[in-house]
Amino acid sequence: MNDRERWLAEALVDLADTVDADFDEAEYAHTVTARLAELLDPGEPGLRLADAGGTVRTTVASTGRLGELLALEADFTEGPCTSSQHGGKDLVNDVLGLADTKWPRYAPAARKRGFASVSTMSLRHRESVVGSVCVLSPLGSTVTGTEIRSAGAVVSVATTGILHNRMLRDSTRTSSQLQYALTSRVLVEQAKGAVAVRLGVPPAEAFDILRAYARRHNMPLNDVAKAAIDGKLSGYDLIADLAPRRKRVSRGAQPR
Incomplete structure (x- = not known):
């Protein structure tokens, strides 16, 4: 990619604004995946987002064949995204031909679809994990160190943005609940007084x-x-x- 620094700056600005009442995590996941696809071509990135309990709620693939593979990974409950999300170390150009022991069903399925290696990054901030990114590379292609560092910056900003938005939503929800409880208490106290007088x-x-x-x-x-x-x-x-x-x-x- 030409002018990588300018691209990275634009991508980070694009992904930084998540403090918005209309923020949509699924739409944001598509934006992140599209940015990674620009950076990592011919590698094919996919992204999975999980809720606070670790359940995957959103899956986005940059290509159809990768989408098939991500669906199989969910069925198999094994594969690079699953390992990354559950605390596995990040991978860089891990050879799928040597991964049959680690992912006995996933690895053959990935090779069958033309992929030769995989790289992963978890969407992690301290103890919070909101998902994972996997990049499948075809035969004859690998992800470079520069691309991994740039992708890591994108993933880090995306992770922070998602967590901040979730905290904002939780704070807003708590505030609304407290206000509702206060309003309810006032109503009931007023009604008690009115009924006490009437009866x-x-x-x-x-x-x-x-x-x-x-x-x-x-x-x-x-x-x-x-x-x-x-x-x-x-x-x-x-x-x-x-x-x-x-x-x-x-x-x-x-x-x-």
Whole structure:
């Protein structure tokens, strides 16, 4: 590749921007794979992304025959991407003709499709592994040291970008959950006060009445609380289908 430094700079800039609400990991994986294909031609790169639990969710291949091989690797549960993702050391031009012991089903299948060697890189940052990259090279071709270093830079930026976006999404999700919990608490407290006044009961009993209604009618407590505050559920509505012994209210108070 001519002007490799300029290409690498452009690729890294292209892959660096992952702090976006519309970020899509599958689309990003295609972009990373396309960039690696430009760099490593005639080698054929493929990429697998896994979730936090290690389950592969996205698989991208730069060519059809490599796509077939990645599908077989998933079926065989053996092969270079699998080894790389599960803590194996990175490979550089590992000869597939000598890999039958390591990958007894994968290696013959790869050779049958015209590949002679394989290189791998894990998408790893410290203890976090988000996937792996494998590069299959045809007979007569190998990946050079310069190409491996450039590909390593691309993979490193991609790994960092994916992890940062996942942390951002987790943070946003946690913030939303906390806000929802706070809003729910406020609604329920307001509803307790309203029901306590309407029925002339202590706030604790008002809460029991709201919760019991929600359970009987298979409704979220928040929805019941909001309806009680808005007046869509009167005090009578909340206790109408209770047994007589549960309808007691304070002397002189009438459900409203």
